[in-house]
Amino acid sequence: MSFIHEEDLSVADTEVFAIIQNEFERQSTHLEMIASENFTSPAVMEAMGSIFTNKYAEGYPNKRYYGGCQFADQVEQLAKDRLCKIFGCDYANVQPHSGSQANGAVYAALLQAGDKILGMDLRHGGHLTHGAKPSFSGKNYHSFTYGVEADGRMDYEKIAQIAEIVKPKIIVCGASAYTREIDFKKFRTIAERVGAILFADIAHIAGLVAAGEHMNPFPYADVVTSTTHKTLRGPRGGVIMTNNEEIAKKIDSAIFPGIQGGPLVHVIAAKAVAFGEVLHPSWKEYAKAVKSNAKLLGEIMNQRGFQLISGGTDNHMILISLMDKEFSGEEASVALENAGITVNKNSIPSDPRPASSTSGIRIGSAALTTLGMKEKEFTLIAHRISDVLDDIQNIPLQMEIKAELETLLKGFRVYNYATY
Ligand SMILES: Cc1ncc(COP(=O)(O)O)c(C=O)c1O
The missing domain is CATH 3.90.1150.10 (Aspartate Aminotransferase, domain 1)
Structure with a gap:
């Protein structure tokens, strides 16, 4: 006799089921206007709730440390290919468990502890992982910030002046609460002036970038991260992209075995579904x-x-x-x-x-x-x-x-x- 209980959740665990029902009720009766949230499609949720949750697949497609990975390989490769097609880049890592993990991997790949990073001030709209003191990014690295002016907009010349003084190893552009278009081309010029790596975090705007409704960080940024659950409308998770083969190799090692173990293959499958939706012509609309x-x-x-x-x-x-x-x-x-x-x-x-x-x-x-x-x-x-x-x-x-x-x-x- 199998030890698996095959009942639906409503029968198998009435306590958890009731809590989920309440959350369903809340989501159905409130206007969801948190800028970092979205509603994924049932297809995305179906993939996320699939049997891939059982699979260990440490490593990358065709280079795994476990047997039985042929279908995990297929689904991860599909997610990578679709992501590269969306953003027009050459390399993608779809394994980060979250946006913060993706950003942590970029630093781990490209910096030494104590190196200087320059990112947007948390209180001006930046994210914790852009060098804020309570986060690993502000603890492990020497972080400096730029902000917005009285008109609420970035002044790129002023950011260039800060960069000249700080001489950071990495400049982070991207935000959690900035309402104007980010000019990645101008950030590229600044990065080149000071010899910094340009890192764009498009967690919030990725869905707009994908549709050509916001400037694409490629070809300007050396490395780009995003969450997959905000405007991109996928499952909760992160991704990292680049056009630079050397950086891609370092990123892969930084994610696994650097900061993560086995990838969440069920979430990667759901990312692939979401990316398929982004590639649909209706996404632009x-x-x-x-x-x-x-x-x-x-x-x-x-x-x-x-x-x-x-x-x-x-x-x-x-x-x-x-x-x-x-x-x-x-x-x-x-x-x-x-x-x-x-x-x-x-x-x-x-x-x-x-x-x-x-x-x-x-x-x-x-x-x-x-x-x-x-x-x-x-x-x-x-x-x-x-x-x-x-x-x-x-x-x-x-x-x-x-x-x-x-x-x-x-x-x-x-x-x-x-x-x-
Ligand atoms: C710009 C930016 N980067 C990274 C993250 C981190 O994403 P996660 O919450 O998945 O770790 C966020 C989340 O709000 C964000 O706004």
């Missing part, structure tokens, strides 16, 4: 809509009197400054959650509040665009967000808006079941 929806959201909130960092957006997110308000980003996100809208509090440049409360909120359009929401819905949502923030203590209003938005969401269901 999706990415265009993500951008136009974010732009509209920003324009209406601007008209309603809210200050936008950089004045607007070129990508999938807006950053609202609450410096002229009496409440924090934390209070704003709680009030919006009460009204059925999920966003995140976000530090803004020169924020006087700590990261636990902040003076800003970040709002993204990628997930709701996946559901099929367009101009009409984003117009309504922009007004409802503004209504909540204009009268933040008004709990009955929040309840009223929550009911209205739940009705709206009934017309935009992406999933019929909690599990696949």
Whole structure:
């Protein structure tokens, strides 16, 4: 008799099933506007829940340390090929378990402990892994930062001056909360001026880059990382890409055996499915809509009197400054959650509040665009967000808006079941 229990999860583990049901309910009844989230397709989830979860495949296609890897090889090679096709590069590593792992591998491959890195300040929109002190990137390496100006935009000449002084081994470009197009060509010029390696982290904008809706870091960057779960709409995970064979070899060794053991083959299979979706002609339409929806959201909130960092957006997110308000980003996100809208509090440049409360909120359009929401819905949502923030203590209003938005969401269901 087999020790496998073949019942569905609903029977096999009622506790976990109930929690997943509740999460399904939450995702189906709240407007998902966290800029780093999205809804993957059922096909992506099916691959992620597949029997590849059982497989150990340390190593790389055709160079494994375990037997029985022929199908793991096929699926990993497919994911790599599709990724290279999307971004127009020669080498890809699809094994990083997350964006942070991908960034850690880039440093491990190209730096020695204590080497200088120059990245965007966390409080100006950079990511923890771009040299922030609490992260390995700020602990293991000598990190320096650049930021944005009073207008919320990067000043490339100023960044060049900082780079001249610092003389970093690596310059990191890319951000978690920057609303304007990143000019990779200008970063290349800066890197060349100071003899630095150019590393682009496109975790947030990858889905837009894939559609030609944002400048591609290739051919300018020496190495590029991304997450696969934000605008790219795949499973949670990371990837690394390059056109340089030497760098590719070092990256492969840095991931395995450097910082990871066996790859998550089920997630790699799901990455391959997601990349297949990105290669579909409809992706361009999706990415265009993500951008136009974010732009509209920003324009209406601007008209309603809210200050936008950089004045607007070129990508999938807006950053609202609450410096002229009496409440924090934390209070704003709680009030919006009460009204059925999920966003995140976000530090803004020169924020006087700590990261636990902040003076800003970040709002993204990628997930709701996946559901099929367009101009009409984003117009309504922009007004409802503004209504909540204009009268933040008004709990009955929040309840009223929550009911209205739940009705709206009934017309935009992406999933019929909690599990696949
Ligand atoms: C620019 C950037 N890089 C890296 C990461 C890290 O990704 P993960 O959360 O998968 O480690 C993020 C996540 O928010 C990000 O915004």
